[in-house]
Amino acid sequence: MAAQRSVSTAGPKDGAADAPSSARGATRGQVDTAIRAGLLTGRFIPGKAVTIRGLAGELGVSPMPVREVLQRLSAENALEVKSNGRVQVPDMTKDRFDEVVKARLLLEPELAERALSNLSARDVKVLTAIDDDIDQRIVNGDAEAYMRLNHAFHFHLYRASNSKVLLPLIDSLWLQFAPFMRTVYGRVGTASLVDHHKEAIRAIEQQDNQALRDAIAGDIADGMGILGNEILNGT
Amino acid sequence: MAAQRSVSTAGPKDGAADAPSSARGATRGQVDTAIRAGLLTGRFIPGKAVTIRGLAGELGVSPMPVREVLQRLSAENALEVKSNGRVQVPDMTKDRFDEVVKARLLLEPELAERALSNLSARDVKVLTAIDDDIDQRIVNGDAEAYMRLNHAFHFHLYRASNSKVLLPLIDSLWLQFAPFMRTVYGRVGTASLVDHHKEAIRAIEQQDNQALRDAIAGDIADGMGILGNEILNGT
DNA sequence: TAACCAATTTTGTGATCACAAAATGACACG
DNA sequence: CGTGTCATTTTGTGATCACAAAATTGGTTA
Structure with a gap:
């Protein structure tokens, strides 16, 4: 219920959302969302070079839109252009991670606070559904689905803030740690995963500002803490 | 016929500190720094469309590297691609500004704190020189020079943190408010400008963490406060 | 004078090309 | 078995082209 992959809707609704399917930047939009989704679910391995022609071939488009999207993602620090021009997913270091x-x-937490008053009972239902789904995926060990749903949970919340500045910054951050996150889950599995989603949902229901901030902060601290330990072992 | 490889137009004009002139992305680097500098000093007016071929002509390059740089800056929210494909400097709104x-x-302040221990007496001299220059420009009413130097002051400080995550985020923020800042200075002049640079320098000399944070926070609050008042009058 | 419409120009987009630099592989030599 | 060297392939980059959509212009009419 999250990703509206508009296949049939002929409505040329602009919206300026993620992927306009018939607007001016149609192909670029498709390529952008495809690569972004790939990064967020860990389908790209840090350190591994990603080639323009390669991606263009996979997605069935010309190299041109891929070039632009790669530049775009490099500007967000989701990718890294090395001195020889090669583009790759950046390696995670301890400093970067901290x-x-x-x-x-x-x-x-700041963005969660700004979203709080805009969150309705319907949002609570959506978030609860996503969280229930997450619990399923954790026991099943489906790391890729977990990452997609965890992202969906947080950003459904954050998007309610109608933020045009903070949200893109956080977007950039997620793109930076997600690929590394995936490699860790590949090593240690998903069994040890914990989150504070239920506390966040309860805080939203009660419109409790501080409780929501604490839930988000706790969720980040715990989730990233697991990754932080692994970074020392890896290198 | 075609395929006329540019024989003469490839003048190896180096000098850009940030952009290597003989590396793989030479022209793109030049274009990038040029447009970035233009945005930071307010040479682009919010709302005014910026065309690929226009910029390419001004900079004496083909549309190709300009396209990539424009996409890059759009990804940083320094520019905005409208639904018709046109690229423009975003208009400032109250919500965005807040x-x-x-x-x-x-x-x-967080980044300043991380930079503090890396700042030497030589950095203090550099910052002092920049700040003295700023005071000159303020009385002279040179808004463009002021903006360039104010940016230089803050980022000389922040760069000392060796940050690879927070610094790009702040970079994006400056690119977003700088063009708007320029239009305000064009209306009210530079006489009323105040900053907390001297307090920041003193805090660095004394390696006083909290004092530096306060100085930076105060500098932001005061400087942006002036802009904040104007946004209500303007629209 | 203001509003409407058709012709013209401008503009972004995707595709393809040519070229240089880099990566890769093959192979001879120590 | 390791190592350096050379040919081949891959890859990013800048340029140019063709096309559709959008903006602009100019003229006409009410």
């Missing part, structure tokens, strides 16, 4: 955690802890 | 201020107040 900065990402710090930035998430500063920005995400 | 978010930028909030994000700056959250991130920049």
Whole structure:
């Protein structure tokens, strides 16, 4: 129920959303969402080079829109252009990781607070459904689905803030740690995963500002804490 | 016929500190720094469309690298691609402005703190020189120079943190409010400008963490406060 | 004068090309 | 078995083209 993959809707609704299917940047939009989704679910391995022609072939488009999207994602620090022009998913280092955690802890509770008053009972239902789905995926060990749903949970919440500044910043952060997250789950599995989603949902129901901030902060601290331990073993 | 490889137009004009002139993305780097500098000093007017071929002509390059840079800057929310494909400097709204201020107040003191221990006496001299220059420009009413130097002051400080995550986020924020800042200075002049740079320098000399955070936060609050008042009158 | 419409120009987009630099592989030599 | 060297292939980059959509212009009419 999350990704509206518009296949049949002929309505040329603009919306300026993620992927306009018949607007001016149609192909670029498709390529962008495809690669973004790939990054967020860990289908790209850090350190592995990603080639323009390769992606263009996979997606069945010309190299041109891929070039632009790769530049775009590089500007968001989701990808890295090395000095020889090759583009790759950046390797995670301890310093980078600590900065990402710090930035998430500063920005995400703030955005959650701004979203709180806009969240309705319908949103609570959506979030609960996503969270229930997450619990299923964790026991099943489906890491890719877990990452997609966890992202959906957080961003359904954040999007309610109607933010045009903070949200893109957080978007950039998620794109940066997601690929690394995936490699860790590949090593340690999904069994040890914990989250504070239920506390967040309860806080929303009660419109409790501080409780929501604490739930988000706790969710970040715990979730990233698991990753943080692994980074020391890996390198 | 075609395939005329540019024989003469490939003048190896180096000098850009940020963009290597003989590396793989030479022209793109030049275009990028040029447009970025233009945005930070307010040479682009919000709402005014910026065309690929136009910029390519001004910079004496083919449309190709300009296209990529424009996509890049759009991904950083420094530019905005409208539904018809046109690219323009986004208009500033009150909501957007409030978010930028909030994000700056959250991130920049943090980055200043991380930079503090890396700042030497030589950095103090550099910052002092920049600040003295700023005072000159304010009385002279040179808004463009002021903006360039104010940016130089803050980012010389922040760059000392060696940050690879927070710094790009702050970069994006500056690109977003700078063009709007320029239009305000064009209306009210630079006489009323105040900053907390000297307090920041003193805090660095004394390695006083909290004092530096306060100075940066105060600098942001005061500087953006002036802009904040104007946004209500303008629209 | 203001509003409407058709012709013209401008603009973004996707595709393809040519070229240089880099990566890759093959192979001889120590 | 390792190592350096050379040919081949891959890859990013900048340029150009063709096309559709959008903006602009110019003229006409009410």
